[in-house]
Amino acid sequence: MQPTQPTTLAPRVLARDLGTVEAGSPATLAGWVHRRRVLASVTFLVLRDRSGLAQVVVKDDATVAQIAGLPEETVVEVTGTVSANPAAPGGAELVEPTVRPLTEPAAAPPVELWRPTFGAGLPTHLDHAAVTLRHPRHRAAWQIAGASLRGFRSALGSLEFTEIATPKLVGTATESGANVFTVDYFGRTAYLAQSPQLYKQMLVGVFERVFEVGPVFRAEPHDTVRHLAQYTSLDAELGFIRDHRDVLAVLRAAVAGMVEGITTYAGDAAALLGVELPQVPEEFPVIHFRDALAKVGADPDEPDLSPAHERALGEWARTAYGSDFLAVEGYPMTKRPFYTHPQPGDERWSNSFDLLFRGLELTTGGQRLHRPSDYTAAMARTGTDPSVLAGYLDAFEHGMPPHGGFAIGLERWVARLTGAENVREVTLFPRDLHRLEP
Amino acid sequence: MQPTQPTTLAPRVLARDLGTVEAGSPATLAGWVHRRRVLASVTFLVLRDRSGLAQVVVKDDATVAQIAGLPEETVVEVTGTVSANPAAPGGAELVEPTVRPLTEPAAAPPVELWRPTFGAGLPTHLDHAAVTLRHPRHRAAWQIAGASLRGFRSALGSLEFTEIATPKLVGTATESGANVFTVDYFGRTAYLAQSPQLYKQMLVGVFERVFEVGPVFRAEPHDTVRHLAQYTSLDAELGFIRDHRDVLAVLRAAVAGMVEGITTYAGDAAALLGVELPQVPEEFPVIHFRDALAKVGADPDEPDLSPAHERALGEWARTAYGSDFLAVEGYPMTKRPFYTHPQPGDERWSNSFDLLFRGLELTTGGQRLHRPSDYTAAMARTGTDPSVLAGYLDAFEHGMPPHGGFAIGLERWVARLTGAENVREVTLFPRDLHRLEP
Numbered sequence: 001m002q003p004t005q006p007t008t009l010a011p012r013v014l015a016r017d018l019g020t021v022e023a024g025s026p027a028t029l030a031g032w033v034h035r036r037r038v039l040a041s042v043t044f045l046v047l048r049d050r051s052g053l054a055q056v057v058v059k060d061d062a063t064v065a066q067i068a069g070l071p072e073e074t075v076v077e078v079t080g081t082v083s084a085n086p087a088a089p090g091g092a093e094l095v096e097p098t099v100r101p102l103t104e105p106a107a108a109p110p111v112e113l114w115r116p117t118f119g120a121g122l123p124t125h126l127d128h129a130a131v132t133l134r135h136p137r138h139r140a141a142w143q144i145a146g147a148s149l150r151g152f153r154s155a156l157g158s159l160e161f162t163e164i165a166t167p168k169l170v171g172t173a174t175e176s177g178a179n180v181f182t183v184d185y186f187g188r189t190a191y192l193a194q195s196p197q198l199y200k201q202m203l204v205g206v207f208e209r210v211f212e213v214g215p216v217f218r219a220e221p222h223d224t225v226r227h228l229a230q231y232t233s234l235d236a237e238l239g240f241i242r243d244h245r246d247v248l249a250v251l252r253a254a255v256a257g258m259v260e261g262i263t264t265y266a267g268d269a270a271a272l273l274g275v276e277l278p279q280v281p282e283e284f285p286v287i288h289f290r291d292a293l294a295k296v297g298a299d300p301d302e303p304d305l306s307p308a309h310e311r312a313l314g315e316w317a318r319t320a321y322g323s324d325f326l327a328v329e330g331y332p333m334t335k336r337p338f339y340t341h342p343q344p345g346d347e348r349w350s351n352s353f354d355l356l357f358r359g360l361e362l363t364t365g366g367q368r369l370h371r372p373s374d375y376t377a378a379m380a381r382t383g384t385d386p387s388v389l390a391g392y393l394d395a396f397e398h399g400m401p402p403h404g405g406f407a408i409g410l411e412r413w414v415a416r417l418t419g420a421e422n423v424r425e426v427t428l429f430p431r432d433l434h435r436l437e438p
Numbered sequence: 439m440q441p442t443q444p445t446t447l448a449p450r451v452l453a454r455d456l457g458t459v460e461a462g463s464p465a466t467l468a469g470w471v472h473r474r475r476v477l478a479s480v481t482f483l484v485l486r487d488r489s490g491l492a493q494v495v496v497k498d499d500a501t502v503a504q505i506a507g508l509p510e511e512t513v514v515e516v517t518g519t520v521s522a523n524p525a526a527p528g529g530a531e532l533v534e535p536t537v538r539p540l541t542e543p544a545a546a547p548p549v550e551l552w553r554p555t556f557g558a559g560l561p562t563h564l565d566h567a568a569v570t571l572r573h574p575r576h577r578a579a580w581q582i583a584g585a586s587l588r589g590f591r592s593a594l595g596s597l598e599f600t601e602i603a604t605p606k607l608v609g610t611a612t613e614s615g616a617n618v619f620t621v622d623y624f625g626r627t628a629y630l631a632q633s634p635q636l637y638k639q640m641l642v643g644v645f646e647r648v649f650e651v652g653p654v655f656r657a658e659p660h661d662t663v664r665h666l667a668q669y670t671s672l673d674a675e676l677g678f679i680r681d682h683r684d685v686l687a688v689l690r691a692a693v694a695g696m697v698e699g700i701t702t703y704a705g706d707a708a709a710l711l712g713v714e715l716p717q718v719p720e721e722f723p724v725i726h727f728r729d730a731l732a733k734v735g736a737d738p739d740e741p742d743l744s745p746a747h748e749r750a751l752g753e754w755a756r757t758a759y760g761s762d763f764l765a766v767e768g769y770p771m772t773k774r775p776f777y778t779h780p781q782p783g784d785e786r787w788s789n790s791f792d793l794l795f796r797g798l799e800l801t802t803g804g805q806r807l808h809r810p811s812d813y814t815a816a817m818a819r820t821g822t823d824p825s826v827l828a829g830y831l832d833a834f835e836h837g838m839p840p841h842g843g844f845a846i847g848l849e850r851w852v853a854r855l856t857g858a859e860n861v862r863e864v865t866l867f868p869r870d871l872h873r874l875e876p
Contacts, residue, residue: 012678030678030839032837033837049646050598050600050645050646050647073836073837074837075837075838075839102808102839102840103808103809103810103834103837103838103839104809104810104811106835106836106837107835107836109836127829128829128832129640129829130640130643130829130830130832130833130836131643131832131833131836133641133643133644134643134644139644139645142600142602142644142645143600143645145603146600146601146602149601150591150595150601153588153591157588160488162488162580162581162584163584163587163588164580164584164866165583165653165670165848165866166866166867167668167867167869168606168653168655168668169619169655169667169668169869169874170874171874171875181607181621181622181623182621182622183619183620183621183622183630184619184620184621185619185657185667185874186657186659186871188874190874192621199866199867202567202568202876203571203866205568205569205571205572206571206572206577206580207488207577207580207581208487208488209488214652214653215603215606215652215653217606217607219624221624229607229623230605230606230607232603240450240468370540370541371541371542372541372542373542390875390876391565391566391567391568391875391876392568392876394566394568394569394876395568395569397544397545398511398544398545398547398568398569399470399471399511399512399513399541399544400513400541401468401513401540401541402540410603428602428603428604428637428641429604429605429637431605431607433624436607436608436609436623436626436628437609437828437829438640438828438829438830438832
């Protein structure tokens with residue numbers, strides 16, 4: 001019965017810091033056996049920890065023999081003497097080591113993780129994710145995701161957005177009846193939320209500016225490279241706007257924050273993957289949907305932009321504005337959800353936008369209706385039963401400001417940055433039509 | 439087709455900043471009609487925005503008549519002249535106002551939101567949450583939650599933890615078969631994850647230090663003041679520890695970060711609710727489970743601490759250590775999950791802990807098994823089929839460091855800080871046995 005002993009984490013040096021230790025001093029590394037290179041007169045042990053790689057030089061016969069019995073991925077603690085070596089990672093290596101395994105010898109991984117390029121296909125990666133995510137390139141992709149989250153929250157936090165947590169179990173499949181998972185909820189039927197849309201709007205009535213980072217669920221019956229049954233949505237919503245352009249200004253701040261987050265917290269990961277981070281302009285260039293159709297030579301009655309149109313618009317934005325980003329505003333009301341605010345003066349169009357990033361849709365956003373009478377009309381127009389949305393309509397009957405918001409899919413953002421062809425490559429444990437494990 | 443017009447948010451002054459505007463200058467406020475006080479010669483309009491309350495003084499007959507038609511919760515923009523008044527919130531008020539409603543007149547709220555104390559019971563609050571969350575006391579409770587999240591992430595970010603996002607749809611009800619929701623997953627049965635436990639352990643193998651803030655799901659069949667069907671779990675896990683005491687040191691940093699987050703970002707909210715923030719000691723005092731039983735005069739064979747025992751221990755920690763916190767370590771192995779690491783030298787006990795906060799359990803944590811042979815033995819002992827955990831056991835067969843972690847329930851933390859008797863009071867839209875709306 002005594003206070004906690006002074007607990008420090010193990011007195012280890014991280015791989016990236018080995019070069020900062022004075023040559024000749026003792027040091028302890030801990031991590032995974034990343035690679036063993038056995039030469040005639042020396043064995044190199046490359047050790048991997050969360051910070052990177054470090055080289056250990058082994059010459060004595062006993063330790064060489066010991067290491068022969070410690071396969072790649074075995075977890076070890078290595079104590080030795082720091083020695084300068086410009087050819088080693090960080091300019092230093094550990095010599096005359098004592099190696100202490102912290103676990104049993106590891107089984108051979110399904111693929112050699114030390115090779116610079118992951119040497120197997122996507123199914124192998126996903127089937128053995130707990131191990132294959134350790135490959136530096138896979139790990140780097142998620143480090144970019146994590147850093148993006150950090151930058152997103154930092155940007156919105158400094159704009160006084162309040163973080164919220166909304167229900168993922170809902171009583172009605174409100175946004176659309178399709179692609180929704182059903183849950184046995186104490187004998188009743190519940191649904192997994194497809195987005196926090198209705199809740200984030202309600203909470204604008206409480207906090208004015210809100211954001212949520214969380215899972216959303218889509219029972220997507222198609223097997224594509226872009227869809228997941230669960231993905232991470234970065235949602236924001238704010239009140240007291242003039243129109244969707246104010247939303248776009250906040251989106252710009254959020255995207256700039258994400259890029260800054262990557263620069264600050266995942267610069268090495270971005271470099272490893274050859275990610276060319278975008279310059280985020282002071283303002284996103286904007287084109288009206290109607291003008292976008294004309295620009296790409298599409299029929300003026302087209303209700304949407306095709307992927308080829310989006311690519312062409314992305315190229316145009318790069319040429320005309322030097323921008324990786326282009327906002328397309330004014331999408332036809334017929335293609336937008338019931339809560340969409342029309343464009344004042346011409347209600348064929350909406351006060352909504354898509355943001356294209358390098359010619360691909362990154363996010364959708366816009367202004368929402370805020371007057372209760374507009375909701376009554378929208379319910380009637382779309383044939384929605386108001387009683388199933390009673391808790392939501394409550395907010396509007398009791399005073400809601402003009403507001404709008406957006407949602408960014410984290411996995412798509414990272415896939416586009418890293419050039420991954422399939423969002424599954426940059427998702428920790430993806431879920432889809434066929435995959436529920438691991 | 440032109441770049442975004444320079445969009446700034448509406449040129450408004452927030453209520454909290456009104457006192458910083460030079461007296462005699464014009465200013466525009468925007469927000470909700472919080473309260474109208476009609477006196478013989480003057481009408482006071484109290485306006486609420488995200489930052490607080492501001493007073494508007496109305497004397498001319500036309501505006502007095504206009505305001506009579508704008509019930510509480512109507513959203514308005516008010517332009518007037520700033521006038522110093524030491525009796526007004528922030529030391530200033532707006533006089534000679536022009537009032538512009540931004541929505542239709544609001545319906546009367548189910549309860550008067552301007553009264554200092556919420557004047558209705560919990561069912562009314564929860565049934566009308568979109569409106570009743572606007573009550574300053576309800577809003578303050580969640581501001582404390584949001585600030586706690588911010589502080590938690592900041593503390594772990596500075597310790598180089600990587601944020602993760604793990605599957606909420608899982609193929610096996612791994613941790614326990616009870617209290618799990620089933621989902622129709624493309625014709626198969628899936629389950630909603632009860633915690634990210636297995637995934638955060640696997641990801642220690644990738645990033646060493648990970649955390650996740652996200653929803654967890656419990657099909658809790660009991661109607662209690664402490665249980666929700668969905669709550670927000672603050673999970674952390676780290677590798678290369680010596681034992682559970684290293685986990686406890688990180689937990690201390692996380693809790694200190696949460697308290698600091700509240701101080702920094704929700705100081706006003708904490709003051710409004712009379713929250714007495716705890717001092718977080720440099721180290722949490724620790725008592726062994728065996729000694730804790732003796733201290734409270736319980737039978738030494740008791741497998742757990744009762745709520746009365748926890749209260750008594752909390753009082754003792756306050757007296758003996760001046761601490762609101764007490765860690766109880768060494769809980770019997772029989773009461774802990776299969777992945778729990780035993781206490782070296784006496785395997786009746788475990789390297790796990792509960793953290794008591796003011797005599798109530800706040801969080802559970804500890805060291806986990808890391809050797810594959812230990813998992814094989816644990817599976818056999820608890821009668822678990824290893825094949826259903828293949829993706830998880832993969833991590834251990836391929837090298838995992840000694841590791842451990844903890845999980846904090848956000849709603850319980852806020853309930854204990856604010857003295858709420860029911861976690862539903864501090865949850866935005868709670869889900870339970872009976873409630874799936876709004």
